[in-house]
Amino acid sequence: MTRLLELRRVNAGYGEFKVLHDVxxxxxxxxxVAVVGPNGAGKTTLLRTIMGYTTLYSGSVVFKSVDISGKRVHERVALGLTMVPEGRGxxxxxxxxxNLLAGAYLERDKSKVRERLELVYSIFPRLKERRGQLAGSLxxxxxxxxxxxRGLMTSPMLLLVDEMSLGLAPKVVLALFDLVVKLNKEYGLTMLVxxxxxxxxxxxxSRGYVLENGRVVLEGDGxxxxxxxxxxxxYLIY
Structure with missing residues (x-):
């Protein structure tokens, strides 16, 4: 297997407030790969650290064998990292x-943007049906x-997905999980969820990590x- 992303003993947070400890x-x-854990465990901070939104006190974030710890957010996006934030955004x-075109803001080749748009519409035909509808009415x-x-419009090598099921009905949640599997199996997309x-x-x-109080307490295959x-x-799993 090709190692795409690696966090090495990462300590990170916001200003002087440390959230992640030796992750x-x-x-x-x-x-x-799934990251699970209780509310306040640091899961969102983990994804934001990978994207470069937090203060990295020590450790390193390595993507495609390159230490990107000092790179800005747009530079990480250009390398192939994209985050779908909690709450949709x-x-x-x-x-x-x-909205979809906004996801391709770094791409200057209009033909590539159009290709990506058509790919997204082929994956999400409902979005194509609603292409002219205001996003707030969805x-x-x-x-x-x-x-x-919109995340796929960046043509990511690794897609970070934060709490996609938040606030959704169980039937919709199951459909979204099926969609994640489809993106992985049919389109070869690597995801950290x-x-x-x-x-x-x-x-x-394939594998998962359990985060508690900003620390990895369990890891292994799903x-x-x-x-x-x-x-x-x-977690009352039966």
């Missing part, structure tokens, strides 16, 4: 298509599709974590 993890090309007063599930589609639905996330993942008695009791 190490990795993602190989072609994997879906779409622009409600722009149309669906305008349902929760459609808005999450738009957020994922932070998720509150522990069982669903681990079932579709099946072994699902059978871990401590995890089953903590």
């Amino acid at each position: 190490s993890l990795y993602v190989d090309k072609g994997e879906i 779409i622009f409600p007063n722009l149309t669906v298509e305008e 349902s929760g599930g459609e808005a999450q599709m738009l957020a994922l589609g 932070v998720e509150q639905h522990v069982k669903n996330a681990l079932e579709i993942s 099946r072994s974590l699902l059978s871990n008695e401590m995890l089953k009791k903590a």
